[in-house]
Amino acid sequence: MKLKRLRITVATADEDKKRFIYEGYEIPKHQFSGKDIIVLKLDNGYNIGIRKRKDVKIDIIGEKDISISEYKNTTREIKKRAGISILNCGGTIGSRIEYLTGAVFPYVTAQELIRQFPEIKGITNIKTENVFSVLSEDITPKHWSVIAEKVYEHIKDGAKGIVVTHGTDTMHYTSAALSFMLRKLPIPVIITGAQRSSDRGSSDAKMNLLCSLIAANSDIAEVAVCMHASINDDKCYVHRGTKVRKMHTSRRNAFKSININPIAEIMYKNLSFKKLSNYNQKGTYSVKDMRFDNRINDNVALVYYYPGFKPEMINNLSEYDGVVIAGTGLGHVSTNPFNDKYSKSILDNIKMLIDSGIPVVMSSQTIFGRINFNVYTTGRMLKEIGVIGNFCDWTPETAYVKLCWVLGHEKDYDKIRKEMEMNLVGEITDRIVLIDR
């Protein structure tokens, strides 16, 4: 890319200084820059915006070539000894920003990644594959299937651990989906990301990635998320893929285990691994035992209940094959048992969905705790009409992902209910132990 060197002369009314002169390279401007603004990079490093006007004279006084990274989608790296595969699926961690154009590029090669994080070499062999470069919020259930398939391929190829780099916003959906799609795993599948981009001196990308490599090198044989444990650069937690959730918009330790403890921690200082609770261990299953099944039905809705919720909204869900509600408290929505004049029960509307064969699954917007339909009249009414989820301690997201997966395999309501309410991959726990937070 060629950058033009400009001299911009601005006439002024100030008698002492007849004109102002700015010299620098014109660079692409910010999305929110004014219409007539030219952005110059001055020789002192600062960028400034100058408006094109009648009294502004612009001369091109030079040019310079700047190498701009180009997006190259290379597939598999050269095959090495069995090591850890890093599958780049976009997000902050797997990309870097091109400041001049504002474009975001994925790390493509293992070399590039190693150049950025030379410590990787000390841990293990890696190979990388750039699966796709997608923003977290652009991820769809189709992407889950693609990632699962890639992971499966790498496992068959002999990888001894997998690290998936992923945007953090929807990381917990992907981790849940991979948990359902990749059963009887012989090796760890670790998903990680960054809350601070690598273009900052304070980025958490390096620590998260190195700790993830340690997790991927461990005896965990599950899908798990590995991210900062605290706001210090001291350790990472490894969270079970179905029991983790992003709980903060921006903090390093945004990811929390919900209703269980993290399964392991990795100290950054010496990259030591410590088991914190039980997990499926390496050696239990071989590659041959593994079951890969990425069939899903993504025609599922996840709706958030709130006090002004209109019953018609439920009717509009009849196009879907399944519905997950993030209800209040123990798993409630308005049923209006006392016939209050303002309240609008949605019980009948839900019943209509269920009667037409659409499974309705309950989760709670409190995030922590278990669904229990037995305590209040409302719960009992929901249970009676066939809402699924009593005694489940899943997050709304995991309930949603699970319903997608179950609907990919079952059509029969009773079988769906049975499958949903049964723990498949650690998404439902039978005991919630008190955790001091």
Added chain:
Amino acid sequence: MKCGIEIHQRLDTHKLFCNCPSIDMGDKKPSMIINRKQYAVKSELKEIDIAARFEQNKNKLFSYYYYPECNCEVEADESPPLELNIEALRIVLAIALKLNAKPVDEIQVMRKQVTDGSNTSGFQRTMLVASGGYLDTSKGRVNIITICLEEESAGIVKQEGNRSIFRLDRLGIPLIEIVTAPDIKDPEHARETAEKIGLMMRLTDKVMRGIGTIRQDINVSIEGGARVEIKGAQQLENIPKILNNEIKRQERLKEVLAKLNKRFNGKVEFDMFYADMTEIFESTESNLIKKGIKKGGRVFAMKLPKHAGILGYELLPDRRYGTELSDYAKVSGVKGIIHSDEDMDKYKINEEEIKLIKIALAMKDDDAFILVVGEKNTAIKALELVYYRAKMDYVPQETRKVIKEVYTAFMRPLSGKARMYPETDVPPIMIDKDILDSASKIKGPSLEEVQSFLISKLNKDLASKMLRSRNLRLFLDIIHRLKNIDPKIVAVTLEESLKSLSREGVKVNRLNNAFFSDLFSLYSKGSFVKPAIPEIIKYYLDEKGKLSIKDIIKKYKLNILSESEVKKIIKENDGNIKRIMSKYRLVIDPAMLNRLLEGNDKE
């Protein structure tokens, strides 16, 4: 000599990219300590800044004291920045207008990399607001190159080995940075320029006052020497001394280089050669070395060929060429180095030990050695840094910090433009007519206007005191509002009476502008006499502000006596002026007393 200055002044408003108040937590304990690491990153032009790389080599740990009173997620780098503090921008624009500078049309917020850990994010947010101003001084015009608005860094608390501890209370306080052209003629001129810019900024009444709120950096280039940025000159009076010392240091360095070049026949070149000497020091008498070994450290000796006598060459009092090398070594985290031009008795290193070092390093007579004690990696890093510095056959470009008030020590290599890259989290900010108009409203009067006004109203000494006073704007406001008041009384009260009250232990800093407005407005109406002013202040504070000044006057009987009352007193005291004044000093108007006494005489 070519010299320009950079002035950093804290603005009196909340933090630049969040809504935390700008307050100093003093000795208060932090509620939390955050531990982090940082990395060097490339600029948009694909370069890693030399200063950044230098710092990164240190593999440092950073700890941050967190205060919930004035820190939120933003200072902890746990949340992106919020909107720019527009009031801060307005103040900078006002000062830019005062300095005849031209604001840019659209501000682009930048990140300036700082890997010394002084910012949790690894960069300081900064933006160029205006350029091309000027300032007239007694030695001619000084041009202003740039006026920037930036975040204050975190304050260093202490350094322990490879860990630096910072406090976050001041992180993010808005700073104006004013950079002058190298138009400064001499060290005294630097002082004058810095003072003048400081006074001009204070006329806006929107900048912070007190220790640490203004800092001057000095950029100096010396012919045949190098460009050096000197950070942290707090006292204006010291600027000439600092500059003179820097000139001398560079001149002496040139002498050192000349000697070295002669010894090396034109090119200072040698290999890095060092040995682990821990074993020979196992039963040493030297406490310093003993302590280091006890803590698990190693002792390394490195040869500096043909450096004998050079290391001890004095650059400034108490600072030798060896000190320059030591400053570099310290970057690694060691406390310093010992070199062979020093008195070894001082360290209790004996002849035998020196002999063994010389043998181990195969030293010739004109060779020198240095000793470093510390944890193995840290010590080797220190040796590398000394080697790196010793091989420079030129005066290096450096950022130096002021030490012992008038000397400087190496901080890091001078940073270049490669450490600037765009802050993508903050959109550009248009400078429109509205903000320029509101900026010109808070500009305040011009320095020349105020100077000539003060001289016309006060004696020279008091005028100069008032010009530098933090109460200047208050003084001007009172004088403009109360036309019949004697400016001298206001100035003396604000500058002298308050000081002596404060010395007596009266908490005068609890008084606000409204109090003084009231006080002088009542005084100008003739409610009380001048000597009563300190009493009113004392009683007002005693009453903890619960009573108004009027109530204080009533309660403590400080109201001015009427003519008939004074007449009565004169009669009672047989017209003895001494006696009357000693008794009624606080309530009698001396002018009235004189007039009435003169009347008595006539009768």
